[in-house]
Amino acid sequence: MNTIVEGFRGFARYLGGVMGADAYQKYLEHHAASGHRAPPMTEREFWRDRTDRQDSNPQGRCC
Template structure:
């Protein structure tokens, strides 16, 4: 079961599904004064930035 969990964690990281969690961890670590983006705001901002500045991605 532990191996399956490790594989799932790895796949989430590869696919970028853990990006919001990483954002929150970074936000807390850097001590921003204002509130963090909601998950919906985060993903909208991320997609908008990718649309205006395309980088290598599979899809």
């Protein structure tokens, strides 16, 4: 049973990674590691910033 739950968790983590759900976590890690003095953006601010930057920097999707 535990292995099934673990497997499912792993799959969800993988899917989340593919879809970019862990972007904020990665941003925090980067922020902490690079020793910025300013506090990091909050989760809400981060996602806003992320989609707003896509507005001016569009990425193609393939056929």
